[in-house]
Amino acid sequence: MKTFEYERAASPQKAIHAGSARGAKYLAGGTNLVDLMKYQVESPTMLVDIGHLDLAQITANADGSVTVGALVRNSDLADHALIKTRYPLLSQALLSGASPQLRNMATTGGNLLQRTRCYYFTDVSFPACNKRIAGSGCAAIQGYNRIHAILGQTDKGADSGETCIATHPSDMCVAMAALGATVEVEGARGKRRIPFAEFHRLPGNTPWIETTLHTDELITAVTLPATKFSQNAYYLKVRDRNSYAFALISVAAGLEMDGETVRSAGIALGGVALKPWRKVEAEKALAGKARGPEAFASAAEILLAGAKGYEHNMFKIELAKQAVVRALTLASQGTTEGARA
Numbered sequence: 181m182k183t184f185e186y187e188r189a190a191s192p193q194k195a196i197h198a199g200s201a202r203g204a205k206y207l208a209g210g211t212n213l214v215d216l217m218k219y220q221v222e223s224p225t226m227l228v229d230i231g232h233l234d235l236a237q238i239t240a241n242a243d244g245s246v247t248v249g250a251l252v253r254n255s256d257l258a259d260h261a262l263i264k265t266r267y268p269l270l271s272q273a274l275l276s277g278a279s280p281q282l283r284n285m286a287t288t289g290g291n292l293l294q295r296t297r298c299y300y301f302t303d304v305s306f307p308a309c310n311k312r313i314a315g316s317g318c319a320a321i322q323g324y325n326r327i328h329a330i331l332g333q334t335d336k337g338a339d340s341g342e343t344c345i346a347t348h349p350s351d352m353c354v355a356m357a358a359l360g361a362t363v364e365v366e367g368a369r370g371k372r373r374i375p376f377a378e379f380h381r382l383p384g385n386t387p388w389i390e391t392t393l394h395t396d397e398l399i400t401a402v403t404l405p406a407t408k409f410s411q412n413a414y415y416l417k418v419r420d421r422n423s424y425a426f427a428l429i430s431v432a433a434g435l436e437m438d439g440e441t442v443r444s445a446g447i448a449l450g451g452v453a454l455k456p457w458r459k460v461e462a463e464k465a466l467a468g469k470a471r472g473p474e475a476f477a478s479a480a481e482i483l484l485a486g487a488k489g490y491e492h493n494m495f496k497i498e499l500a501k502q503a504v505v506r507a508l509t510l511a512s513q514g515t516t517e518g519a520r521a
Contacts, residue, residue: 244406250289344387380455409434
């Protein structure tokens with residue numbers, strides 16, 4: 181491990197000041213960053229410990245929304261009464277991720293900033309990774325790409341400095357995307373609110389830039405809008421084993437039902453792109469439709485339009501469509517426990 185400086189921040193303002201230094205990284209639970217430092221993927225010159233800041237509250241607001249502090253642990257968030265009753269989709273997603281020990285450490289803000297689990301990113305013996313070394317190429321294109329993206333990727337060939345087919349690993353973020361959350365941040369220029377759909381970036385021509393955060397900004401909270409999906413929500417995670425595995429495909433499905441008719445919907449996919457994948461067109465296509473396989477399959481086709489697979493992950497396209505139909509079906513039935521397939 182390379183040497184680095186360490187500073188424990190006493191306030192958000194002091195954290196922002198210290199974190200704006202070149203090469204600085206914020207440290208909270210450390211469940212992702214510390215691993216990447218050990219792998220020598222990340223080499224910060226300074227760690228700014230924000231773990232003792234007063235950002236661990238879950239607050240119900242007058243407008244029906246709920247604000248979750250950036251330092252709320254995943255286990256506490258999943259088990260909180262407000263979340264279990266108003267946002268069961270989020271609770272299900274959190275409980276499907278990682279292990280109990282990791283959920284006890286991982287934080288809401290840190291989960292937002294998880295980096296991809298692409299093998300070629302986390303193993304520095306592979307020199308070609310545009311996320312790790314800008315302009316170096318993408319080894320995954322011609323490598324073992326079973327877990328990689330089928331939507332939103334940039335593919336200009338293995339040698340291109342823009343190519344990236346990595347996926348985002350978070351379960352929590354998929355649920356928050358479907359719920360239409362807002363990320364609260366604070367920086368030297370003040371506070372701002374970032375709609376969840378705009379927080380994570382697709383690779384574009386700069387795959388090493390992963391979010392719309394400015395370099396001097398600190399995540400302080402996430403706000404969940406007033407709930408519409410408390411009665412009809414389902415998180416489906418398809419993976420190679422039932423515990424401690426990242427999603428091949430995941431679906432966060434929330435429905436607002438009027439009898440047998442869908443009034444509104446929130447749907448997001450995980451394991452398919454470098455950010456949680458959501459298309460408002462698919463949600464609008466469900467509004468006013470009777471629940472059932474025909475309507476749900478139509479929404480799945482809209483969500484997966486333009487999907488492109490590779491040698492080892494072509495199966496993910498059809499798997500994703502079937503998973504969308506299943507998740508929407510179970511959500512429409514009022515099933516309360518998320519499935520792990």
